[in-house]
Amino acid sequence: MKVGMISFAHLHAESYASALMQMPEVEFSGIYDEDQSRARKWAERFGVKQFATLKDLLDSDIEAVIICSTNADHCRYTVAAAEAKKHVLVEKPIATTIQDANKMIETCKNNGVKLQIAFPVRYLPSVLEAKRIVDSGQLGRILAIKATNHGSMPGGWFVEKELAGGGAVIDHTVHVIDLIRWMLELEVKEVYAEYDRLIHDIPTEDCGLLTMELTNNVFATLDTSWNRPSAYPTWGDVTMTIIGTTGVLELDGFAQKYDLYNNEIKKAQWEYWGGDMDYFLVRDFLLACKNNLPVKVSGEDGLKTLEVALAAYKAGKDHQPVKTEDIK
Amino acid sequence: MKPGLKVGLIGAGTMGSAHAEAYRVLDNAELVAVSDLIYERAQAIAAKTGAEIKTADQIFADSSIDVVDVCLPTYLHRDFVVAAAQAGKHVFCEKPMARSLQEAEEMKTACEKAGVKLGIGHVVRFFPEYIRAYDQVKNGKVGKVAMVRCTRGGFPLPTAWQDWYANYALSGGLVLDMIIHDFDYLRWLLGPVERVFAKGTRGRDYNRLEYALVSLKFRSGTIAHVEGSWVSSGGFHTRFEIAGSQGLIDYDSRKANPITLTVNKKDGTPGVPVPASAWAENPYTTEIRNFINVLDGKDGKIVDGNEGYESLKIALAALESIETGKPVNL
Incomplete structure (x- = not known):
């Protein structure tokens, strides 16, 4: 299973990336980050590809993305990923407004992809x-x-x-x-x-x-x-x-x-x-994607919090x- | 007979016994009389201290007695403190000062009118860990205080004479009876409270235990959280955490026990470890010593009626908030 990461703005990205590296059955395909130098730094650190554009990442054969952008950007990246039929694990909080959260939930549902909120605790x-x-x-x-x-x-x-x-x-x-x-x-x-x-x-x-x-x-x-x-x-x-x-x-x-x-x-x-906890979170999300099971922490759970x-x-x-x- | 002030104690329960012990070890005070409805209790204190067993009225009428110490249930404070003041005695009264602000006001007025001193038993101000934290905060060790958390309790609802603690109308429950200690300490440390919001178990689901969480906003800006618990969770303990712009003080009485004793049972089965503290001076003795010293013209500190009144106000505001579900502005 191939997984990409969108943005390393949130510090938890490093931990989720490390978790991906520990899973032999998972291929960490690469990173897209608006901040090119940040993308380069982490791509080099983990020895993975740096995608030049979001489209490049979403056009690749990845099945899922992990989004660690700023909270305000969660919606736009989640919507883009869902429309490209990629499963989404997004950092908490789900979004900064109820409207954004609803849009994320709706878009993932309409595109038949999973949306999990990163509540590793x-x-x-x-x-x-x-x-x-x-x-x-x-x-x-x-x-x-x-x-x-x-x-x-x-x-x-x-x-x-x-x-x-x-x-x-x-x-x-x-x-x-x-x-x-x-x-x-x-x-x-x-x-x-x-x-x-x-x-x-x-x-x-x-x-x-x-x-x-x-x-x-x-x-x-x-x-x-x-x-x-x-x-x-x-x-x-x-x-x-x-x-x-x-x-x-x-x-x-x-x-x-x-x-x-x-x-x-x-x-x-x-x-x-x-x-x-971060390792177990990422593994659980990817297992749900692979086996088409319901995710443990849904978009609705994120919305409620x-x-x-x-x-x-x-x-x-x-x-x-x-x-x-x-x-x- | 010892030199110094003559004291009459009314109420020979748990607090009365702690105060009696203080008078026993002080050089400048003597417990000469003790009164209690339960004769055996008065007897126990009399045997230890040499005090005479008397009625409250006899204590008030005894012109050789300088100080009356009131260790009665909260709802009786007003009547006995006012009577003692009117008899011209200085008064030491256990906390909380009273069950209502009206009663507390009457106590203050009676003592002012009679020209006698009134001390309220906010003993936490005499506990060494709380004093040390107070001094360090005042010395800037944590910078500007931002957020404070206090905990008190961990034992079941106390059982006393006529089970009066269980009667909310008489005791005010744990918010008025116990975590008023923390309200008083925080007010001492941080100044006046602006706003109170609180939640408690009273009237909800279960009346065999009591638990309350109180949110305080101080005029200084500081936010505080006070937890009170008459729920068994490993026995009585206290905690405080004082977080500021430059540092943080973290205290948990459960981590500050110098003694842990485990004694195996006679048949060789393992015993239960019992942690214990050890005092250079019992804080109740420190409190009484300070009060007596002030009366004796020496250095000392009194938590007076005005202070008792202000702390009572916070506790009553918390009770009001629990009842109405709304914040109370002070």
Whole structure:
């Protein structure tokens, strides 16, 4: 199976490319990137072809593409790939507007290609284990969820609203909302949010806190802040505390680490040694394409998480809870 | 008899016992009287401290008593604090100050009128880890504070006299009774709160446990998240994370236990590891020592009625938000 990659604007592209290189049954055909020098750099790094135009890539015999462009470009690349009958794995968030997300879903459906959103956290071994525990019923009825998806400030286009759709809130809302929807089969009904630019000299917010009303009378909070300082031992976290009537589950997705102390780095570092979620994500998507199975994370899943992020922006601006059904 | 201030303690439950121990070790205060509806409880404290067992009215009427320490359920604070003030006693009152702002106002007024000091038991301000973090933040160690997360709890709903904690009208549940500690600490650290939004389990599905999550926006810009839990999850613990423009403080009491003791059972089967802390001075003693020192004209710190009132306001706003589903502006 041949796979191409569109844009290395998002830093996850490197990891997905590495995953492709590890799969003997997959041929990583090459890279197209609007930024020619970036395309050259990564094509050389992975020893693959650099496509001069998007058309060249889409006219080739690849069956699927992985899109790691800016968030605002997800729609245009997905639509082009779908119309060329290529399956699409697109970086999260699905898009920056509901209209774009709907267009992506529609176009992929009409062209009979698969659309998967890159929510790799679902593939973390610790998250799979947590889901197994939730499914076992040991927690009883779920009452509340406390979650964090902290990060470091990524800079670049991530802090430009036109390209990213926002800042810390859109970047770090979608992963955990996807986990809540998938692990607990709950939907977000209403969102309240506090967000602000409090740390960095950037155009978007760097701190965010969502408080949500979910289906089944469950409530939740999610901290999306880019507030890990450069001295912090790792990039950030994904954590969930799930409160049930008969048990409490605490998940720390990247707790499988040891502490590294190195005189040259001058700070403690957490070395994560748990499973490689990006590899499992890419492999799962390609297996679904090859065997014509439904993808694990659909465009609709991506759309639902985007709704929550957009509701958070409205709520944070108005200082009032916002119903997700009102997000159009 | 020790020299110093004479103290009468009303309420000999968990907090009363902690305060009694403080008076026992202080040089400049003596617990001379203790009162409780449950005679055995008063007796236990009397045996340890040499205090006489008396009724509250006897304590108020005793002109040799300088200080009344009120360790009663929240809904009784107003009546006893006002009576103590009217009897001309300085008053130390456990937190939360009262069940309503009206009651707290009456307590403040009574103490001001009588010219006596009122201290509220916001003991977290006397815990060394919280003091150290406060000092480091004030010294700029994390830069401008952006985002704070606090956690308190991890044990089941406390059971006490008449199960009063379980009565929301009397106790206000965990938001008023427990995470007011964090509201008070955060207000001390960050200044006034602008907006409160909160969610809790109360009135939803299950009343055998309580859990609440509170979102605070401070006038300084800082956003804070406070978690309160009367849900068993490995026993009582506290956490705070203070993230700023220059750094981050991360504390988890579960990772700060100097002692872990595992004792195998008599039949040789493995025991359960029990982690424990160790204090240079019990923070309740530090708190009482500070209060007594102020009365004694020495260096000390009081969390006074005004402070107790302001922290109460945040907790009541959180309860209002839980009830209405709307944010509350302060």
